Amino acid sequence: MTYPSPPLADGADPLGASLHLLRLEGTLYNRGELTAPWSVSVPRLDGQLAFLAVTHGRCFLGVDGEAPIPMAPGDLAIMPHGTPHTVCSDPDFPAIPLIDIPVEKVSERLEVLRHGGSGEMTRTMYGCVRFDHVAAHNLVSHLPRVIHIDSWDNDAGSWLQSTLRLVAREAAQLRPGGETVITRLSDILVIQALRFWLENSPDAQRGWLAALRDPQIGRAMAMIHAEPGADWSMNRLARAVGMSRSAFAASFTAQVGVAPMTYVRHWRLSIARDRLLNTKDAQASIAHDLGYQSEAAFCRAFRRHYSIAPGSMRKWSANDVRD
Numbered sequence: 001m002t003y004p005s006p007p008l009a010d011g012a013d014p015l016g017a018s019l020h021l022l023r024l025e026g027t028l029y030n031r032g033e034l035t036a037p038w039s040v041s042v043p044r045l046d047g048q049l050a051f052l053a054v055t056h057g058r059c060f061l062g063v064d065g066e067a068p069i070p071m072a073p074g075d076l077a078i079m080p081h082g083t084p085h086t087v088c089s090d091p092d093f094p095a096i097p098l099i100d101i102p103v104e105k106v107s108e109r110l111e112v113l114r115h116g117g118s119g120e121m122t123r124t125m126y127g128c129v130r131f132d133h134v135a136a137h138n139l140v141s142h143l144p145r146v147i148h149i150d151s152w153d154n155d156a157g158s159w160l161q162s163t164l165r166l167v168a169r170e171a172a173q174l175r176p177g178g179e180t181v182i183t184r185l186s187d188i189l190v191i192q193a194l195r196f197w198l199e200n201s202p203d204a205q206r207g208w209l210a211a212l213r214d215p216q217i218g219r220a221m222a223m224i225h226a227e228p229g230a231d232w233s234m235n236r237l238a239r240a241v242g243m244s245r246s247a248f249a250a251s252f253t254a255q256v257g258v259a260p261m262t263y264v265r266h267w268r269l270s271i272a273r274d275r276l277l278n279t280k281d282a283q284a285s286i287a288h289d290l291g292y293q294s295e296a297a298f299c300r301a302f303r304r305h306y307s308i309a310p311g312s313m314r315k316w317s318a319n320d321v322r323d
Contacts, residue, residue, distance in 0.1 A: 005087045007059045015213050019195055020223050022136045023188045029110045029179070030126040031171040034059070036119030038088060041095035045082030046129045049140065050188055052077045052087060055168035059120030061146070062086040069148050080143040089122065100312055110179045112236070128287075129184050134270045135225050139194075142209050147197045155284050159196075163189055211255035216241040220252065220260065227290040228268050234260055269305045272298070283310055 027048060030060045034040075034057075042050065052061060053076045060068040061077050064084065068091040071077065079085055086095050096115075096134065104112040110146045113126075130138060149160060156286060170181045212218045223230075237260055238248035252260045268290040275286050287298035302310045 015195065015198060015218060018139070018212050018218070018225055019191055020134060020193075020319050022064065022131055022139065026109060026127060026131045026183045028185060029182055030124075030127060031088075031110075031112045032122070034089070034116045034122045034124065035116035036122070037093045038091040038116030038122075039086060039090065039095040040088065040098050040101065040113075040115065041086045042084065042086045042098050045079075045128055048082045048130055049249060050079040050082055050085070050128050051126070051166055051186070051192065051193070052079075053125040053189065054168065055123045055125060055164055055171075057120055057122070058089075058177065059122050060086075060088050061148070062091055063089065063146050066146065069146065071148075072150075073282035074150075074164055076149045076160060076164070076189060076193055078147040078149075079145065080140045080147065081145060083145045084148075087124070087126075089116070089119070094296060107179050109227075110182065113130045113322060123168070123172075124303060125164075125171055125182075125186070129190060130189070134267075138208075138270070139212075142207070143197075144193075144203060147193060147201075149193050154310040159192055160189075163192065195261050208256060211252075214251075216243055216248070217252050217255050221256070221263070224264055224267055228271055229265075229289050231291060232234060232261070232264050236292070239277060265301070266305070268292075269302060271312065272302060273306065273313065276310055284311075 001045050016113075053070070056073055059071050061071055062068045063079070063084060068088075069077065086264055088095065095126075098113075099153060101113060101115050104114070106112060120129055125206040131140065167180045167189065168187065170178045183226045191319070198209060204210065204213075212221060219241050223237070223240060224232065232323065234249060238245045242249065243251070249260060256263055272286050272290055276283075283298065284295045287295045290298070292301065299310055302313075306313065309314070
């Protein structure tokens with residue numbers, strides 16, 4: 001579901017403004033107490049991001065087609081696309097599906113997994129989250145299958161280790177209100193990790209991801225994301241970021257891959273599609289919120305972009321759910 005966002009303040013960090021839109025909804029948090037030898041396989045998690053943090057001991061993270069990733073205390077790994085993976089003490093040890101291992105339910109979303117032999121203990125914090133904004137799905141689509149952050153990296157160490165210590169303390173004690181604290185800290189971990197990767201990975205230095213970090217183009221994108229229904233024009237966006245119209249158009253198109261007003265149009269229609277599929281908002285209300293002069297104008301633009309009328313898309317989605 002998409003909600004209005006506050007305007008972007010002068011001097012605001014454009015990447016931070018876009019990350020602010022990544023509203024997280026945790027679906028599962030799992031505290032692992034795993035004794036060697038052990039190996040747990042996790043299936044594909046459609047529409048979810050999974051993360052694994054190691055707070056004690058060591059383990060390996062395995063993803064098909066890639067070498068096992070060794071993980072030590074303070075390490076964090078994120079699977080942005082919910083890719084199937086295995087977490088284990090030994091890559092050669094046979095894996096057991098996570099769904100087949102009994103867990104202790106602490107609450108609806110928090111559980112404790114105790115599993116393995118009689119060897120070395122590894123403690124983990126594992127979670128699955130959904131994103132609740134079109135901006136999130138766009139961002140995630142540009143991320144790799146696995147993001148691994150080493151806490152011994154000088155740039156990552158301080159924030160990662162301090163946050164993980166808090167998560168480990170709350171997970172170990174499970175005091176009243178602990179689930180709320182764990183979910184909030186886990187959200188922080190995910191956002192911090194994504195930001196760290198976006199700012200430091202060579203893979204994030206080009207295309208749409210790089211544009212998000214550009215002081216001027218990123219600011220324009222963040223403004224569009226925050227207020228999609230505003231009366232945007234090329235001149236207004238260029239003035240807002242302190243560029244000439246021609247320089248702004250050329251730079252935006254080169255970095256983002258489409259012209260500014262095309263991006264505005266695509267962004268509005270992406271949000272419209274999200275609202276049609278996930279809310280009961282009236283078409284007229286969606287059209288008004290997204291800056292269309294009339295419902296008819298909105299319907300024409302939507303059909304031209306998606307080759308289906310907005311009402312038909314909503315009916316198709318409802319029928320698909322019932323089936």
